[in-house]
Amino acid sequence: MSKTLASHPHTTSRLALSELAPGxxxxxxxxxxxxxxxxxxxxxxxxxxxxxVPGVVETAAIAAILAGHNIYTRLDGIGRLRVAIADKQLRDYGLRYDPEREVMVASGATAGLHAAAMALLNPGDEVLVFEPFYGYLVSTLKSMRVKPVFVALAEPDWVLDTDALRAAITDRTRAIIVNTPANPSGKVFTRAELEAIADAAREHDLFVFTDEIYEYFVYDGAKHICLATLEGMRERTIVMSGFSKTFSVTGWRLGYVTADAKWMGAMGYFHDLTYVCAPSALQHGAAAGLEQLPPxxxxxxxxxxxxxxxxxxxxxxxxxxxxxxxxxxxxxxxxxxxxxxxxxxxxxxxxxxxxxxxxxxxxxxxxxxxxxxxxxxxxxxxxxxxxxxxxxxxxx
The missing domain is CATH 3.90.1150.10 (Aspartate Aminotransferase, domain 1)
Structure with missing residues (x-):
């Protein structure tokens, strides 16, 4: 009879949580x-x-269910929504993305980050994160054994310290995450701050992941600037956003990523592996919102x-x-x-x-x-x- 682990009291059981789970x-x-x-x-x-929820968004989603749009879509989303997202990025920021190869509909912006991190980061890499930060950004990195390196913004206005940013970069730094407008501080990064981030990214050959889910929530004349519009940044910037906040559909889990085609194939693979696709009928609701809601x-x-x-x-x-x-x-x-x-x-x-x-x-x-x-x-x-x-x- 073979001996079991139980017969050896000093042997560690294989029935244990992962190294990540206790934290x-x-x-x-x-x-x-x-x-x-x-x-x-x-x-x-x-x-x-x-x-x-905007009426046109709600109505289109219900109509899509009734029309039978209840099965899997392409892993990167329905063509109608991908085209609408590409049109939106061109309208809002002058950024041209190919809806066939450079736009992915995700199961929320968090799913977009997860897919991007799986595709572009390796265990042991370091990613700069501005503090205060949204916890899911940090937890996603940690879940992949990527190390978040915090760069504190200066109170009370949460101003970027460019020297602190550059001091945090090491030979293991792979990317910078920028959340603007930001959760939880409400900070909107200025053009000068984004230029400083872009300079560092170009100099050290880093990716920049931008979480822009609150892009339309800006006050007192503030302006949201998409970092991918800065010189030399489109190729290295992974733009993440979605519809949860703008259309008040947080429970729909609909987001998107726009990025250079050379990165999108791998991101699509990992999104498919984890989520298969974003909710089918609800994609039609978001597409109708992008197509029909006026400025x-x-x-x-x-x-x-x-x-x-x-x-x-x-x-x-x-x-x-x-x-x-x-x-x-x-x-x-x-x-x-x-x-x-x-x-x-x-x-x-x-x-x-x-x-x-x-x-x-x-x-x-x-x-x-x-x-x-x-x-x-x-x-x-x-x-x-x-x-x-x-x-x-x-x-x-």
Whole structure:
């Protein structure tokens, strides 16, 4: 009879978690959303974006289901949507992408990042990430055994320190991730900052992954600049965006990637391997939105959310939680040092218990030891819910 592992008490069992799994915890955003649901609170933690879906998008998706568009699509999406995305990139940024070879519809922008990282990065590579950061960007890198290297932006306006950027580059650096407009800070990178990033990328022959999911959420005359438009950057820039925020369809999981054809084949392979394809019928809804919604729709999105921003900023100030006013996206970071607790997670839970308003601990967006006096609030909410949340915050 063969001996088993159990007969050798000092032998390590093969029935064990992976090396990655012990450090993989539920995100603080999801944890706060769960706790908020449990007590029936108002969720300003998760970027759910529960504002109305544009009618043309909704109608086209329903029609597509009824018309039988319920089977697999091409791994990179339906032709109609790929063409619409290419047309959008040309209209908005003057960037020409071949819809047959340089556009991929993804199961959310996060799936686009996952596919790009699988295709272009190797274990042990380093990727520069600006801090504060969106946790999924960092977690995706770590899940592939790629090392995120943090470059802190300078408070209170989250300004890029070019010297810090260059000092972080090593011989293992493979790429830079730029999220603009940014979650959680609302920072919109300026042209000068993007030029500095582009200079570093060209000099050190680096990829740049740009997360532009909040591209239309810009305020006070700020302008979103697609980094791929800068000189010499189209070939090395992987542009990621999607429809979750703009069309208020976060649950549809529809994003896209535009990139040079030499990289797209491998990205498509890994997206197919993990997701097969993005939801078929819903792609028709997004295509209809891109094709039919007028330019005024996008400017109205920004105007509506700027008004929401003003309301949450005023309420936070009244509550003694001093906000950093965002130039873009739909989040506010606010100082929470006046709240009880040693950590931002404790302060967020105290705020939820006292007011029924859920926020996210600032530590979720920083390396350990930083962000402990900050909370993040999402203001992409229906007006009635946002107003109630503001009223509750003012009771502090």
């Amino acid at each position: 993989a915890l539920q995100s603080e955003i999801r944890a706060m959303s769960t706790e908020c649901d449990r007590i029936g609170g108002i969720n300003l933690a998760q970027g759910i974006c529960d504002t109305p 005024e729709f996008y400017t109205q999105v920004a105007a509506d959310h700027q008004l929401k921003r003003e309301r949450i900023v005023a309420a936070l100030r009244d509550a003694g939680l001093e906000p950093s006013v965002p130039a873009g996206a739909y989040y506010v970071l606010a100082r929470a040092s006046r709240l009880p607790g040693e950590t931002s997670a404790q302060r967020a839970r105290h705020l939820l218990a006292e007011t029924g308003v859920a926020s996210v601990a600032g530590s979720a967006f920083f390396r350990p030891g930083r962000g402990e006096d900050l909370l993040r609030f999402c203001f992409a909410k229906k007006d009635a819910d946002l107003d109630e949340a503001c009223a509750r915050l003012r009771k502090l």
